[in-house]
Amino acid sequence: MANCSRLGVMLAGIKLKNPVIAASGTYGFGEEYAPFLDLKCLGAITLKGVTLAPRKGNKPPRIVETPAGLLNSIGLENPGVEEVTRAILPRAAKLNVPLIVNIAGETVEEYAEVAARLEGKFGVAALEVNISCPNVEKGCLSFGSDPKAASEVILAVKENTSFPVITKLSPNAGNIVSVAMSVAEAGTDAISLINTVKGMSINVRKRCPELGNITGGLSGPAIKPIAVCMTWEVAREVKNVPLIGMGGIMCAEDALEFILAGASAVEVGTGNFVNPRVTLEIIEGLENYCMEQGVKNITELVGAAWKEG
Amino acid sequence: MPVLIKAPVLLNEQVGPGIFLMKVHAPAVTAECKPGQFVHVRTTSERDPLLRRPFSIYRKEKDAGNLQLLYEIRGKGTSLMAGIRAGENLDLMGPLGRGWNLDRKPGTVIVIGGGMGTASLLALVEEFCSRKGFKIRAFLGFREKKLVIGAEIFARAGAEVTIATDDGSCGYRGPITDLLPRSVRGTGPFYIYACGPQAMLRRVAEFCELEGIVGEVSLDHRMACGTGACLGCSCRVKKKDSWTYSRTCVEGPVFTTSEVLWDG
Numbered sequence: 074m075a076n077c078s079r080l081g082v083m084l085a086g087i088k089l090k091n092p093v094i095a096a097s098g099t100y101g102f103g104e105e106y107a108p109f110l111d112l113k114c115l116g117a118i119t120l121k122g123v124t125l126a127p128r129k130g131n132k133p134p135r136i137v138e139t140p141a142g143l144l145n146s147i148g149l150e151n152p153g154v155e156e157v158t159r160a161i162l163p164r165a166a167k168l169n170v171p172l173i174v175n176i177a178g179e180t181v182e183e184y185a186e187v188a189a190r191l192e193g194k195f196g197v198a199a200l201e202v203n204i205s206c207p208n209v210e211k212g213c214l215s216f217g218s219d220p221k222a223a224s225e226v227i228l229a230v231k232e233n234t235s236f237p238v239i240t241k242l243s244p245n246a247g248n249i250v251s252v253a254m255s256v257a258e259a260g261t262d263a264i265s266l267i268n269t270v271k272g273m274s275i276n277v278r279k280r281c282p283e284l285g286n287i288t289g290g291l292s293g294p295a296i297k298p299i300a301v302c303m304t305w306e307v308a309r310e311v312k313n314v315p316l317i318g319m320g321g322i323m324c325a326e327d328a329l330e331f332i333l334a335g336a337s338a339v340e341v342g343t344g345n346f347v348n349p350r351v352t353l354e355i356i357e358g359l360e361n362y363c364m365e366q367g368v369k370n371i372t373e374l375v376g377a378a379w380k381e382g
Numbered sequence: 383m384p385v386l387i388k389a390p391v392l393l394n395e396q397v398g399p400g401i402f403l404m405k406v407h408a409p410a411v412t413a414e415c416k417p418g419q420f421v422h423v424r425t426t427s428e429r430d431p432l433l434r435r436p437f438s439i440y441r442k443e444k445d446a447g448n449l450q451l452l453y454e455i456r457g458k459g460t461s462l463m464a465g466i467r468a469g470e471n472l473d474l475m476g477p478l479g480r481g482w483n484l485d486r487k488p489g490t491v492i493v494i495g496g497g498m499g500t501a502s503l504l505a506l507v508e509e510f511c512s513r514k515g516f517k518i519r520a521f522l523g524f525r526e527k528k529l530v531i532g533a534e535i536f537a538r539a540g541a542e543v544t545i546a547t548d549d550g551s552c553g554y555r556g557p558i559t560d561l562l563p564r565s566v567r568g569t570g571p572f573y574i575y576a577c578g579p580q581a582m583l584r585r586v587a588e589f590c591e592l593e594g595i596v597g598e599v600s601l602d603h604r605m606a607c608g609t610g611a612c613l614g615c616s617c618r619v620k621k622k623d624s625w626t627y628s629r630t631c632v633e634g635p636v637f638t639t640s641e642v643l644w645d646g
Contacts, residue, residue: 099607099611099612101607101611105607108383108385108609109384109475121613129627130613130616130627133617133627134603134604135614136604136612138433140430141429141430142432143433145612147612147614293429294430294432345611346433346606346612347432347434348424
């Protein structure tokens with residue numbers, strides 16, 4: 074398995090054995106994938122988005138496949154922070170892998186309250202603040218598309234947690250770089266990008282939208298070039314905050330694109346649906362690439378595409 | 383525990399118009415799987431079509447460790463699958479999901495299949511036929527005669543088979559549910575299992591309610607992960623006085639007729 078010294082990274086004060094993280098919303102609470110791989114081999118797992126109150130989620134159909142992509146509109150279905158801290162976190166903590174808890178809310182106060190309820194919980198390595206879900210009516214993306222509102226959420230979360238805070242940004246924000254700069258100023262410890270790209274699909278036989286919620290978020294290989302570009306753009310402007318790149322990563326080469334664009338780590342989402350062991354294959358591929366290229370630690374590659382350009 | 387394997391394909395042949403039977407060697411799956419469970423198949427190593435496709439386990443040859451899948455070409459994924467040749471490998475995960483309830487006292491088993499829904503029922507019929515004291519009746523409905531698949535296999539397995547087609551080209555003309563026996567009360571233990579189009583399942587659920595019994599239906603919803611992680615395949619089920627979303631891939635695909643909410 075991966076050589077820790079080559080792939081080991083420090084991210085927002087968290088020590089990861091490698092920079093490959095399972096992405097929120099695609100990995101449940103971790104245990105769903107336990108039959109298929111040794112979860113301890115992952116850099117970290119980001120859990121399904123958690124809100125203050127339980128959420129039932131959106132009306133089905135919630136997913137539809139598109140060319141090299143997946144449109145989803147789950148709508149942040151989750152059992153609520155109380156159930157997560159009581160029943161789920163203790164189980165997830167036994168997986169022996171750093172856990173990043175993704176949190177969402179409809180108001181600044183809700184984000185703060187969810188962060189407060191998670192404070193000090195065993196097994197948690199960091200919080201990922203979701204200000205980028207395109208599938209809920211209130212909150213979330215409305216914060217993520219406005220630099221000032223985004224910074225208010227991050228300030229409020231930072232006040233209520235001692236965990237490192239990662240802010241997850243949306244490609245649907247008018248200007249992702251200005252949102253990134255704003256949350257960096259508010260003290261986010263890392264930035265993850267991108268969440269899904271808003272999209273829709275219409276069934277021409279039934280003459281109606283494919284998704285129950287009409288619109289959804291697009292993920293998968295179809296969005297990778299958008300995600301690499303945004304990682305590049307944010308990396309050029311926000312140099313003091315580490316980035317976690319994601320969007321359509323299916324193999325080590327894809328992950329390397331994000332790293333070379335300026336990401337210190339990557340999250341893998343939709344790829345897990347296609348190949349539950351894809352994260353392990355990416356880790357192995359990164360290790361091989363570093364060996365072949367004489368890279369002593371993968372951190373050397375972060376932003377190498379623009380640093381040398 | 384489900385496994386992720388590359389299973390050698392032993393056979394993949396057309397058995398009807400656009401309908402194929404694939405046999406793969408997958409002892410790790412056959413050792414574990416129960417009737418009504420499914421496998422999640424990657425139909426290409428390319429990135430389009432992207433997602434896996436879920437298929438009912440049609441039949442298992444436990445001693446040989448072989449698994450049979452019956453499928454119809456519906457789109458890109460199944461079309462690619464039809465092109466896989468014997469000797470190649472099939473990338474599959476499974477067994478997945480909750481299968482049919484097999485914990486039954488001797489009695490009458492009625493299976494109702496519509497179209498490709500029959501694929502989920504053969505393994506169930508074979509299971510009950512191997513036990514003592516069960517009478518099995520299979521009600522199978524299809525669009526037309528040339529799409530009637532598996533009737534003789536159900537009969538060979540030991541079921542009494544009744545056929546209906548939408549156009550009357552084989553058996554009864556009309557919905558198969560028209561033929562369900564009237565008033566089964568007092569005839570001893572009586573079990574209903576159904577898989578097929580939503581409209582058919584809904585009529586089965588109404589039948590069960592009239593008869594005062596709880597049947598089982600296997601639902602077919604779009605699926606992404608197949609392991610309960612993504613919540614993409616959720617459907618509405620009753621919970622106490624209210625309802626909740628349940629994952630077709632984990633809590634299903636088999637649900638009881640009394641829990642499914644049919645209004646979407």
